[in-house]
Amino acid sequence: MTEPLILAVPKGRILDEALPLLARVGIIPEPDFSNESSRALRFKTNTPAIDLIRVRAFDVATFVAHGAAQLGIVGSDVLAEFDYSELYAPVDLGIGHCRISVAEPADLAVKDDPRGWSHVRVATKYPHITRAHFEARGVQAECIKLNGAMELAPVLDLAPRIVDLVSSGRTLKENGLVEVEVIAEVSSRLVVNRAAFKTRATDVVPLVDKFRKAVAA
Structure with missing residues (x-):
């Protein structure tokens, strides 16, 4: 069985704007994700193929660049600060301005x-x-x-x-x-680990396309 893709999302203000976008993409986190007293950091979604992790905004880029997560949502400020060559940022999500x-x-x-x-x-x-x-x-x-x-x-x-x-x-x-x-x-971008974009193209590419369509809609 293929491991689920891990999508890293940032805590705080961007997350509030990202959740409706995720819903348009078809990704709904498990109920515990909205439980403020929960200490969990990794969450299931309505699709077994995708899990979410919730980390600090600056850490999203690090998790994705090093392959611990395959995709993430992160501000262009963080991308400019770290300038990771391992990150590909195919979609401006139009949130987090x-x-x-x-x-x-x-x-x-x-x-x-x-x-x-x-x-x-x-x-x-x-x-x-x-x-x-x-x-x-x-x-x-x-x-x-x-x-x-x-x-x-x-x-x-x-x-x-x-x-x-x-x-x-x-x-x-x-x-x-x-x-x-x-x-x-500054605005938030969808970022993808470059290696995962190649090795898991059948999983990653359709998801990137869904984000692109959700933003255009």
Whole structure:
């Protein structure tokens, strides 16, 4: 019997948008998936051919790139940060829209002009994207890696600026920060392990096509 395909999905906001899309594709998780008190991480679906795993957004790319999962749903921000050669991203799912932006305290932004920067100190969970963005402009970026609570960095003098995901901008505003530069627009993609795309083509290719049709619909 063929092992089920494993589809890695991210916890949090993207998952809320992904579930209706999965339903259109014909993938319905078992009831325990919606049980917030459940500690399970791997779930059956209505089709024996597909299991779901629910992991952190940044870990989806790692699970799929290393073949622990064959497919996944992940933001283009994560793909750009890790740049795994083992990943193929055939479908923009049109969900999880946000942007990666540079932000700083509002009182600094009043007198600050990003065009005049030659060196920046930035707190971010995206050091690769951040350095590449600033290097392209001839700006040296000193990146301090954080995995969360980014908005605290300027308040506590860890770094005067941050690079982070922004959706509504409400969290920035509540912490006295403003966007001064957008680095990239972000949306979620269907990713496939390149080796699995070849070795399990009869299973993977039709599923990719279903996602493509669900997005187009």
